[in-house]
Amino acid sequence: MNDIFTARGSMLIAGVTVNGSTVDIAIDEEGMIAGIGKDARKTIDADIIIDGSDRVAIPGLVNTHTHAAMTLLRGYADDMPLAEWLSEKIWPLEAHLSGDDVYWGTKLACLEMIKSGTVAFNDMYFFMERAADAVDEMGLRATLAYGFIDLGMEEKRAAEIKATEALVAHVKARKNPRIQAAVGPHSVYTVSPEGLSWCAEFAEEQGIAVHVHLSETEKEVTDCVAEFGKRPAVHLDECGCLTPRTVAAHCCWLDEAECRLLGERGVSASHNPASNMKLAVNRAMPYHWLKASGANVCLGTDGCASNNSLDLLEEMKFAALLQKFAWNSQTLLPAGEAVAMATSAGARALGTGPGTLTAGAPADIVLLDARAACNIPLHNTDSNTVYACNGGAVMTVLCQGRVLMHERTVPGEEEIVREAAAAAQALVGRAREA
């Protein structure tokens, strides 16, 4: 079975269920879907054949907001008031993070994401060169941003500019088509207008994305209005940060006019329902306004300290259920739209293709177990995918035609688990000693 992880060539997924029909999926040597349908096997001379019977194929999932290495903080502290949780638990531990920690934490995150069907993620954190090493080795796609925080201080801003420029140069020099750099202004409350404007201009100049937190809490909105006389989305827009290359995470407290603004600018809005619920932000993203505005609404898990998992199959259920509950509508965000958020909308946000199972798209494909209880009966694939299945039903994952997991085996899993666990333990030890 190990052969399948190293083999290169054309591939056929034979007799797999897609939207209730049994089809073949043909993948060419460049990892693109050459054909899909009953006759797709004729389009290639397959070097590798994967048996698709007892499997349901869906597009690879895209996680549009993560702080991947925070896997090391999973379960370190929960159920506390936000300010206390950050100042007494999360920040003191993060102060002791090393580049090696970020490497192993990101490896663990990649492992967890692959195990639950994610093929691409949008990350913001520190020591991102080491995150790039992890992504490179694990074989999925990522857009990596250094978290730019100047707190209004000119000296700090100069250092953040340097760190951002260094990461972008590093990622470009790697020339790995799966890894992109982005600019990561943290938020309107941690970055000055000068910092935000620099980020916008640098992203434009480099032709890369902007990854920013937006309107996560009510306090962010009231503070922004008090300091700048305008709401956060308007403030970001005036600094040039809202473009079709922008991914804005959370978007809980946007008002209707801000939603229209995001739609007009073609922004991608990343919904993070589990994190928003756990941190009790007290308002769910206004999906109905964003959808009406034409904004690209996608899905993210946020970091592992505020979720505490990276399972997008689970996150789709949280999204579809939270929208219904919070906005009091039994019909809001139906299953098919939740799947689109986690696939085609995510792929559009990160520029990784159409995010669909169609000829000409990259072969980013997830095979779910059709014999798992969550897929019995199979009245409706979208419904089972969103409401019944979780990451445990994912059997095989392909990214650009390369097999990252097969029959739930990911190469190197034991070492990642061992080293990440050790890194987390050592990190807590260092923080205690300090």
Next chain:
Amino acid sequence: MNDIFTARGSMLIAGVTVNGSTVDIAIDEEGMIAGIGKDARKTIDADIIIDGSDRVAIPGLVNTHTHAAMTLLRGYADDMPLAEWLSEKIWPLEAHLSGDDVYWGTKLACLEMIKSGTVAFNDMYFFMERAADAVDEMGLRATLAYGFIDLGMEEKRAAEIKATEALVAHVKARKNPRIQAAVGPHSVYTVSPEGLSWCAEFAEEQGIAVHVHLSETEKEVTDCVAEFGKRPAVHLDECGCLTPRTVAAHCCWLDEAECRLLGERGVSASHNPASNMKLAVNRAMPYHWLKASGANVCLGTDGCASNNSLDLLEEMKFAALLQKFAWNSQTLLPAGEAVAMATSAGARALGTGPGTLTAGAPADIVLLDARAACNIPLHNTDSNTVYACNGGAVMTVLCQGRVLMHERTVPGEEEIVREAAAAAQALVGRAREA
């Protein structure tokens, strides 16, 4: 490995992690925990040894509100207005349900519950004699109630009384200590005061539980006040239906006085967060009031049409997150309390023991994969169990010392999946022809 499913005798789970410590769990020939700790292996001469290394042990989970056979309707219809969903989709399909359907639907539900760590459930549906057959064969515990609905009609009431009496007699005659009967008055809006009073008296006479829906929607409250001049919990109480043997499901719209009443009566209140979110009931159970009142707050998934899974590990996360979000508190329902809801509180509700890993308790034990990403790092078992893991991390399940699943294998799984899928397809076919 098949031996482990049929072997009888004393058992040792050797070197397993419980709350961060490595211990042994000794189980005697009657399936009770004989000892737990570093020296527990001395208490028995084990016939069977299960390797507990790389495993985290937690108490078996208890699902206190299900309609198990509705697994056959999983994904049949979703994302519709409630009245239309029920009248156009769910009820027409249910009208064609046979006893065989309930048997295979319940077998599928038992399989799904075992796979996700559930050892006992509280069920209300039709053809419950066939549900009892399924539970008997699958080896877990269940409390089974016939859903009593008289719609205020005397003739219908007489038929429901007959059906209830027949089920109770049937279950008692089986003499299976894992299976109990309960009386199942559906709700205040489907059962007359006379029907409710009969149910209360019959349950008292038989010494069995009452399983009822309570305050799921605002409409239920306003209709009850309009018809009877009192809120649903008060109405149920005046009919004698609130006792320490009562499990009341949902409890979303209880006011503070009703919560105090449930506490005074010693009622078990079953929280069903995923169902409540999916059906947009617009208010979360007031957990803080119920907790303060001393009511026994436990956890349930509801039926598969309104969830659509039976995974209590996932449901714990929904509960802990929904309470925080809906009641705007970052500290409400912390992980440890969520675990207690799904274990000790559930066991108390169904009378299946303490629901803890302690000497003298029934050996209802779940072994989670300690090497799964969701358990790395293991800073805190409760946190990982609630916030990070789902049913996919469950490796081994014991009920009264009997192994129901080992290394994710459940005996007979293939037949259940095949027959339940066929039953669901045939059911839809019959409904279409009609």
